[in-house]
């Protein structure tokens with residue numbers, strides 16, 4: 357996939373003699389802290405999936421920030437939380453594995469909410485890491501608060517670091533939606549990367565397989581449709597994406613076959629809706645997003661299937677890609 361890489365305020369030319377740096381950063385934080393939105397703002401396109409529902413990021417989506425002097429690969433992890441199901445445990449494992457592999461960690465804390473047990477849980481885990489990876493405290497959603505509230509949050513985060521023995525490399529407020537300080541954050545992260553050549557070709561935004569991104573777009577639309585009824589019971593698998601045969605070159609069509617899995621037969625009615633209206637809306641909305649992502653007209657064939665209690669069943673989890 358290609359796109360302009362100027363989102364994070366790319367500088368025109370690298371300084372002569374400046375070594376090229378490349379490496380990985382990840383954002384951690386409790387659900388809804390703004391990690392995906394920040395990743396998107398840094399990269400400048402919709403790669404990670406955002407929604408106002410917590411815990412929507414299941415897959416490790418990488419966004420890539422290209423600079424003349426550096427390449428910053430962003431790994432977007434699911435929110436770390438106290439596990440209640442097997443899925444929860446797997447997600448936490450993913451987070452810890454990610455932490456041990458990156459060059460710099462950004463701990464996202466929303467400016468508009470007081471530090472809570474969720475933040476302390478994650479900060480405690482960060483403090484306990486054996487590897488001394490540099491840690492940034494990123495105060496997200498700075499646009500939502502007045503400057504005195506923001507200042508109080510900066511102090512609280514500084515204090516939290518002192519209490520737990522974390523030495524923040526920086527404490528930086530950002531607003532991903534307003535683009536405020538997003539470029540500066542990239543500037544500050546880059547010096548923490550090791551010297552090395554670019555890891556990905558210029559222009560790449562993510563190496564997430566397209567099918568996974570398409571599945572995430574469908575799941576996002578499906579979640580919006582059912583609001584509070586089925587928060588974490590939906591999984592989507594794209595079975596096949598094939599160009600339709602016998603189409604004129606100037607009018608291509610991509611056939612996308614996807615299954616939307618729910619946990620119980622009783623949830624079918626909620627997803628499908630009266631006279632199939634909800635499922636139709638999910639199809640229409642996600643098709644638009646898929647077309648925008650892939651740049652081609654799409655025919656979306658979407659089926660609802662029951663995968664009994666998939667969140668608790670290791671075999672089902674593997675089949676659904678976890």
Ligand SMILES: Nc1nc2c(ncn2[C@@H]2O[C@H](COP(=O)(O)OP(=O)(O)OP(=O)(O)O)[C@@H](O)[C@H]2O)c(=O)[nH]1
Pocket residue numbers: 385386387388389390391392393394405406407408409410411412413433434435496497498499500530531532533534
């Ligand atoms: N006003 C404002 N809202 C933001 C900002 N960043 C994120 N949000 C909103 O906060 C909500 C959560 O953002 P996400 O980026 O999905 O949060 P996340 O941390 O990736 O969430 P999980 O995937 O659940 O871990 C969304 O409704 C965003 O629109 C910001 O800078 N300003």
